Amino acid sequence: MHLRTRLERAGLVGAMSLPGPVQRALAGRPVHLDGQTLAADVQLMLKLQRLARLPGAEGVPLAEGREVLRTTTAHTAGDQPIGSVRSLRVADLPGRLYVPTDAPDVGPLLVFLHGGGFWCGDLDTHDAPCRFLAETSGVRVLAVDYRLAPEHPFPAACDDATAAYAWTVEHAAELGADPARLGVGGDSAGGNLAAGVAIEAARHGWPCGVQLLVYPVTEARRQTVSADLFAEGFYLTRAFMDRADGLYAPDVPTDDPRLSPLYADLPDGLAPALVYTAGFDPLRDEGEAYADRLRAAGVDVDLTRFDDQIHGFFNIVGVGRTSRAANTRIARALGSALS
Helix, strand or coil, X not given: CCHHHHHHHHHHHHHHCCCHHHHHHHHCCCCEECCEECCHHHHHHHHHHHHCCCCCHHHCCHHHHHHHHHHHHHHCCCCCCCCEEEEEEECCEEEEEEECCCCCCCEEEEEEEXXXXXXXXXXXXXXXXXXXXXXXXXXXXXXXXXXXXCCCCCCHHHHHHHXXXXXXXHCCHHHCEEEEEEEEEEECHHHHHHHHHHHHHHHHCCCCCCEEEECCCCCCCCCCHHHHHXXXXXXXXXXXXXXXXXXXXXXXXXXXXXXXXXXXXXCCCCCCEEEEEEEECCCHHHHHHHHHHHHHCCCCEEEEEEEEEECCHHHCCCCCCHHHHHHHHHHHXXXXXXX
């Protein structure tokens, strides 16, 4: 980690550890929007990022944008304990298996697909949340590094995600996984891919006990109230979303079901869904719309909106209080779903 990154991280950790009233004073007047109030620690974090003039991934060349995401996620990662971590190949893709402390020889496993707009993000950007999710839930987490756009545009990521899950079903014993307690999950773009995998699992009759969808992308080139309300100032910006659309699937119709699960023909036998959205997130409305579609199709859905959080809270496990508390709830729900 570069010196500047270490210093920025240390400053953020210190600020996010201050008492709540002090954080409120430093963050400024509360942000109220759409009947919601932004968490004081999250508001302070956004303010510190602006003061540090950290660039957004959307405004720099591709390679630099990918590095920006690695840097910003490192700031909020912390040191997360885990029983063990092993690198492996999953359907010829890089993977990382996280095994919780005191995990039984055979137990539940979640295939995890990272976010990043289909063009950035990797095993490292999501290492801390995967450690936290596995250790807190007691569920093995198998993170998979699918191919990214624009080098590999749509539907490469979809194909990789499906292949990775099929491989996991076939190799469950080697992973210490109980075939009857497998699931798939992801955040943002990874939530989009996880929703697609759950659909394919139902169609193929593959075991899938849960789909964990954290602020999932469910509709390309969205036109929703939340996309307008929170397009600037809350981490995920309209420019980032536009760049993701342009790099990943510029000529694909919005209603292609593999691109936009909101338009998919949902099969019988879909896994129960844990869907989580953030109040101050441009993707909030489409995630909740997909939860409604799943319910209408007869799927068991548990929808939770963390109304004081922003897009990206899934990566905030090493600083502050409110985002970590949200992630604790997610992990415990996953553990219960695959128990």
